[in-house]
Amino acid sequence: MRAVPEYAGLVAIVTGGGSGIGAAVAHELTARGARVAAFDLDPSGVPADVLGIKTDVTDDASVRAAIQQVAEAYGRIDVVVNNAGIGAQGTVEDNSDDQWHQVFDVNVMGAVRVTRAALPYLRHSPAAAIVNVASVAATTGIPQRALYSTTKGAVQSLTMAMAADHLREGIRVNCVNPGTAATPWVQRLLDAAPDPEAERVALDARQPHGRLVTAEEVALAVVYLAGPTSGSTAGTALAVDGGMATLRMRPPAPN
Structure with missing residues (x-):
């Protein structure tokens, strides 16, 4: 007899699902039997077996319309992966108030908007789970990341508060804390460095296992936390950082 896929019958939403970690999560969920919707400002690269929806997580109306589209297409929502995020470099002196507001609006309020719009559907799911994508920067001091680290620390704190609020409704909430990952954003940072090769060597060496984390490794952690087999895992921050934290x-x- 063929085993039933882990996510068979479940519907998942992945924000920032058009590239990087989000795309890897969407792929892994689909491979495990889920029907997946990817929310992204540019969903053009989403594969045919994923429902790509152009969504701006900084716009509540856009988020609510996207959630409604998923509910109408699939009839349910079981899993939400709040992955959409943007980066920022600099010390506490270097970013303007507008930049602080912008990064918080995407990284923190984006997760808030998507979650609160999805909660009425999650409450009806027999396997409801939310996974937020935070960062090693939430727990570890990293130079030139004051703004980014602050938002990711807020994501981890939000995760714990949400876990306490919603566990007795049958909704498990956890987060993953990736280390420096091989994503398009990190590649852009490398490309902009005075010596990209030396910068890549430094990033590899910063993580104890000696290399960047892959998007696929983060995705595997996400699908574990979101899956029905992790039913006793709630309020957890799972590091995927090669031991960096x-x-x-x-x-x-x-030599």
């Missing part, structure tokens, strides 16, 4: 390795011996 917790390990203090000795420098490698010289």
Whole structure:
């Protein structure tokens, strides 16, 4: 007999699902039997087996319309992955008030808008789960990331508060904290560096396992947390960072 896919019959939403970690999550969920909707400002790259919906997570009307479209297309919503986010570089001196508001609007309020619009549907699901994508920057001091780190710390705190609020409604909430991942945003940072090759070597070395995290590795953590088999996992922040947040390795011996 063929085993029933883990996500068979479930409907999942992935924000920022058009590229990077979000695209990897959408692919993995689909491969495990879910029907998936990807919310993105540019959903043109979403594969045919994923419902791509042009969505601006900074616009409540856009979010609510996208949620309604998913509910009408599939009749239910079981999983929400709040992945949409933007980056920022600099110390606390370097970003303007407008930049602070913009990054918070996407990284934190985007998750708030999508979650609150989806909650009425999640409450009817027998396997409801929300996974927020935070960052190692939520828990570890990283130079030149004051604004970005603050928003990701807020995402982790939001995760714990949501987990406490909604667990007894049958909705599990967790987050993943990726390390520096091989995504289009990181590639743009590398391309803009004075010496991209040296910058890549430095980023690889910053993580104890000696390389960037892959989007697929993060996706596997997300689908574990969102899946029916992790029914006793709630209020957890799962690090996918090669040990960056917790390990203090000795420098490698010289050759």
